[in-house]
Amino acid sequence: MTTMPTPKPGAGGWPEPVEVKLDDLYQEVILDHNRRPRNYGKLPEANAYSHGVNPLCGDDYHLYLLVDEKGIIQKVRFEGQGCAISKSSASIMTTVVEGKSAGEAETLKEAFIGLLTKEGVSEAERSRAGRLKVFEGVKQFPIRVKCATLAWHALEDALKTK
Amino acid sequence: MGERGTQGDDSMLTTQVLDVERIRAEFPMLSSRMNGHPLVYLDNAATTQKPRAVIDRLVHFYEKEYATVRRGVYTFSQDSTRECDLVREKCREFLNAAKSSEIIFTRGTTEAINLVVSAFGRKFLKKGDTVILSTIEHHSNLVPWQQLCEEKGLTLKVIPVDDRGELLLEEYKKLLSARASMVAVTHVSNALGTVNPIGEIVKLAHEAGAWVLIDGAQGAPHLEVDVRALDCDFYCFSGHKIYGPTGVGVLYAKEKHLEAMDPYHFGGDMIETVTFEKTTFTKPPHKFEAGTPPFAEIIALGPAIDTIETLGFESIAAHEQELLEYAARRLREVPGLRLIGEAKEKASVISFVMEGTHPHDIGTVLDQEGIAIRAGHHCAQPTMRRFGVAATARASFAFYNTKEEVDKLVSGLYKVVEIFR
Numbered sequence: 001m002t003t004m005p006t007p008k009p010g011a012g013g014w015p016e017p018v019e020v021k022l023d024d025l026y027q028e029v030i031l032d033h034n035r036r037p038r039n040y041g042k043l044p045e046a047n048a049y050s051h052g053v054n055p056l057c058g059d060d061y062h063l064y065l066l067v068d069e070k071g072i073i074q075k076v077r078f079e080g081q082g083c084a085i086s087k088s089s090a091s092i093m094t095t096v097v098e099g100k101s102a103g104e105a106e107t108l109k110e111a112f113i114g115l116l117t118k119e120g121v122s123e124a125e126r127s128r129a130g131r132l133k134v135f136e137g138v139k140q141f142p143i144r145v146k147c148a149t150l151a152w153h154a155l156e157d158a159l160k161t162k
Numbered sequence: 163m164g165e166r167g168t169q170g171d172d173s174m175l176t177t178q179v180l181d182v183e184r185i186r187a188e189f190p191m192l193s194s195r196m197n198g199h200p201l202v203y204l205d206n207a208a209t210t211q212k213p214r215a216v217i218d219r220l221v222h223f224y225e226k227e228y229a230t231v232r233r234g235v236y237t238f239s240q241d242s243t244r245e246c247d248l249v250r251e252k253c254r255e256f257l258n259a260a261k262s263s264e265i266i267f268t269r270g271t272t273e274a275i276n277l278v279v280s281a282f283g284r285k286f287l288k289k290g291d292t293v294i295l296s297t298i299e300h301h302s303n304l305v306p307w308q309q310l311c312e313e314k315g316l317t318l319k320v321i322p323v324d325d326r327g328e329l330l331l332e333e334y335k336k337l338l339s340a341r342a343s344m345v346a347v348t349h350v351s352n353a354l355g356t357v358n359p360i361g362e363i364v365k366l367a368h369e370a371g372a373w374v375l376i377d378g379a380q381g382a383p384h385l386e387v388d389v390r391a392l393d394c395d396f397y398c399f400s401g402h403k404i405y406g407p408t409g410v411g412v413l414y415a416k417e418k419h420l421e422a423m424d425p426y427h428f429g430g431d432m433i434e435t436v437t438f439e440k441t442t443f444t445k446p447p448h449k450f451e452a453g454t455p456p457f458a459e460i461i462a463l464g465p466a467i468d469t470i471e472t473l474g475f476e477s478i479a480a481h482e483q484e485l486l487e488y489a490a491r492r493l494r495e496v497p498g499l500r501l502i503g504e505a506k507e508k509a510s511v512i513s514f515v516m517e518g519t520h521p522h523d524i525g526t527v528l529d530q531e532g533i534a535i536r537a538g539h540h541c542a543q544p545t546m547r548r549f550g551v552a553a554t555a556r557a558s559f560a561f562y563n564t565k566e567e568v569d570k571l572v573s574g575l576y577k578v579v580e581i582f583r
Contacts, residue, residue, distance in 0.1 A: 020197070022530045026523075026581055034582070035518075057522050058539050058552035081552055083520035084582065141526065 024137030025144070026084065033088035038095050043077035048162040052080075052154030054146055059086040063154045067162045071102045078151065085144050089135060090151035096131060102159045108132070109152045116145050178477045185473070186562050188213045199532025202567045207352050207380060207511050207558035208536055210405045215465035220407060223458050231457045232431060232448075246457050249464040250447070256467050257397060257414050258388040264420065266450045267460055270411035271379040272302040274398030275346070277413055277450060278375055279306040281423040282396075283344060286373075289315040291343040294372070296321040296329055296358065297548050298351040301541040303377040307346055321347070323548060327354040327503035331362065338370040345374045349381025349397075353542040353556065354503025355486075355511030357385070364394050373419075379403055383560070384482060384509040386475040389414050405560075406466030407459035413450075420446035427452040478561045482510035485559045489568045496575045502554050510559035513540075516575070519582045521555040527581060531574040 043064035052061045059082030066075040076094040081087075097105045111128040115121055116139050126133060138148045186192050191211040194201045203211060223245075229238035231246050247262070254262040268274040287293070293307050293316050311318045319342075321334045329347075338345075345367040350357050360376050367374045375396035378387060382399035389397050396419070401410040415423075425432055425443055429452035434442040443449050470478070489512050493499055498517035516524060525537035536556040539546045546552060557571055 017197075020530070022527065022581075025526065031582065056538065058543075058546070059520075060552060081520070083522040085523075087520075144522070144526065147522065 018140070020140040021137070025141055027134050027137065029092075029134045030084060030088040033091040034084040037078075037087055037091040039077050039091065039098075041077050041079055043075055045075070046077070048158045050154045050158035050161065052150045052157070054082070054086065054150050057083065057147065059083060059147060059150055061086070061090055061151060061154060063090070063151065063158050065155075065158050065162070067102070067159070071162075073097050073100055073102070073105060078154075082150070083144075083147050085135075085138060085147040086150050089148045090154075092131065092134070093151045093155065097155065102162075105155060105159065109156060112152055113149055115139070116148055177480050178474060180473060180477050180481045180561055182481070182562060182564055186564075188215070189562055190214060190217065192562060196532040196534065197530050202531075202533040202570050204557040204559065204563065204567065204571060205534045205536050206383070206560040206563075207403075207540075207556065209402045209408070210383065210560055211562070212407070213405055213465070213469050215469060216406055216462050219462040219465050220458055223461055228458070230454060242457055242461070245461045245464075246455070249460050249467075252464055252467050253412050253414075256382075256387070256471070257412075258390050259414050260390060261417060263445070263447050264414055264417055266413040266415065266420075266447045267455055268398070268411045268413050269409055269456070270400040270402070271377060271398045272411075274396075274411055274413035275303055275375065275377065276306050277426045278396050278398075278415070279310050281426045281450070282373075282415075282419060283307070283310045284314070285422075285424055287314055287316055287343050290317070290341065292317045292319055292337070292341050294319050294321060294334070294337050294342050294345045294347075294367075296347050297323045298327060298329075298354060298356060298542065298545045299346075299348055300352050300377065300379065301543070302379075303346055303348055303375075304544070307344075316343075320544075323356075326505050327351065327356045327549075328505045328507075329356075329358055329363075331359070331366075334363070335366060338366060338372065342367070342370055342372040345372050346377070347374070348377040348379075349387075350384065350509045350511070351503070351542070351545065352380045352511065353540040353545045353554065354505065354513055355508040355558075356503060356505040357381075357507040357509055359507075360394070361392060364392055368393065380509060380511070383470075384475075384479065395419060401459065401463045401466065404466055405469055406463040407456075409456045410459040410463055415446075417446070420450070423450075425452070426450050429453045431455075473561060481561050482559055482563075485563055485565065485568060486510045486512060488565055489557065489559070489571070492568055492572045493575070496572065497579055499575065502549050502551065510563075511556060512558070513554040513556045515551055515554050516578060516582075519578055521553045523582065524555045524575070524578050527578045528571070528574045531570065531577065533571055533574050535571070 046064035048065035048067050050063050061080030064077045068074050078090045112132045115129045135148050138144050189211045229242050231243045250262045250265050253265045319337045322330050364374045373395040376394045378397050378399040383404045397414040402408045432452040434444050502513040521537035538553050
């Protein structure tokens with residue numbers, strides 16, 4: 001006999017409280033990049049550009065790339081404003097994609113987004129993300145995932161303009 | 163509930179002091195915990211918590227009275243219909259409208275404004291006419307008008323504000339002189355808390371021959387509204403911001419406008435006779451209420467209004483203003499904090515920014531302390547632009563908030579300073 005489901009926490013019923021830690025989100029590396037963003041500013045010789053906006057929270061960044069004829073990202077600069085997560089993510093991104101090909105940057109982006117959004121991320125996937133692992137804690141704050149990924153989506157857009 | 167001023171020389175002053183502790187006990191959600199802390203709910207401008215009376219009304223209706231409105235001949239349906247009519251009458255009293263048929267139930271303020279734009283604006287505003295808004299509108303009282311302006315070739319003009327967030331009435335007067343037809347202004351700014359001088363705005367508009375819509379989403383929770391004294395053409399508010407259920411709002415419109423306006427949505431309940439050749443429409447308010455309305459929510463809006471009426475706007479305002487002043491004073495102590503919007507007349511909304519820290523990070527840190535505030539542009543991007551910020555953090559108080567909660571907010575902000583310094 002089929003009967004009515006009984007609502008209960010977590011299983012199709014009301015949400016269960018999840019304990020999250022603020023220190024996991026605002027790691028020292030992240031705070032440092034927020035205070036002193038690297039590769040910050042314009043890039044007059046840029047040949048690829050994009051504007052990344054998060055309409056919900058007003059994060060707003062311009063991303064400038066210099067990509068050589070072989071498709072290698074030679075220089076990256078960004079500027080704009082937003083929260084600590086979006087700013088530090090943009091800053092760290094600029095430091096890891098410089099010298100990489102568009103394809104390698106794309107792989108990193110996938111690894112990074114997977115790290116923040118997928119359930120059961122494998123050790124291999126984690127290690128592919130390298131230094132970007134510092135953002136793992138963002139996963140506990142689903143509303144902030146888009147802050148962390150904003151710069152990476154902007155990078156993808158910018159590479160398309162090349 | 164005690165009385166203020168019953169002792170000493172001011173014994174004539176009898177503003178009832180709210181017994182906040184007992185009031186809080188009537189709001190079940192206020193005893194929730196968030197992230198291990200007692201909830202400090204300071205996002206009342208977004209939506210307010212519900213008293214037990216509203217929740218119980220919903221549950222009782224769903225469990226013991228549930229039947230559709232205006233269709234059934236059976237008793238339960240007739241009772242539902244009567245209950246809805248009673249709430250319509252209650253809303254009429256709440257706004258002091260002349261007739262309950264001037265009260266249209268909508269999904270909320272947004273739909274109410276869209277209704278006026280479509281059913282009134284589209285019919286009566288002509289190419290070359292001007293629509294006047296203020297700089298500090300919520301997007302919901304801006305985007306619908308902007309769309310209409312594009313569609314009909316109307317001119318959109320904006321009343322500027324000064325650095326405190328107050329409308330510049332002299333500029334408004336100048337705008338009115340240029341073939342203005344419609345003025346749509348918020349009663350209270352959701353982002354800054356500014357209370358606009360709507361009485362004067364309406365008077366000046368009418369002298370210039372313009373119609374006026376007042377967006378009361380942030381006004382109705384804090385201030386007594388008398389649409390007849392005000393003489394506005396339209397006033398609207400949302401149920402969920404006045405301690406009522408989600409999904410229901412109210413549009414007040416003068417009877418003559420409702421008669422002249424075309425229907426907004428078409429369907430059941432708003433017709434007189436239907437043939438494949440022609441349909442004739444019923445009279446207001448039902449002419450504007452196509453389809454099955456959210457009648458459970460409409461019915462539960464009743465006890466929300468009763469709650470406000472029982473406490474009384476005078477007492478509510480006294481308490482909220484005290485909190486606002488206290489919060490403004492305490493927040494100014496926080497290093498690097500700047501208040502945005504310091505109008506003389508304000509509702510209990512306080513917007514601020516902190517040097518070097520984005521409002522979203524403030525919001526996340528406070529969340530971990532159990533404190534709910536709003537961070538972002540508050541659906542008021544032009545307001546943000548006017549004050550040169552991308553976003554602000556906003557604490558908004560209701561009559562159930564306390565000074566202890568303000569203290570917790572301030573402690574949370576010191577934690578923000580510590581993390582991001």
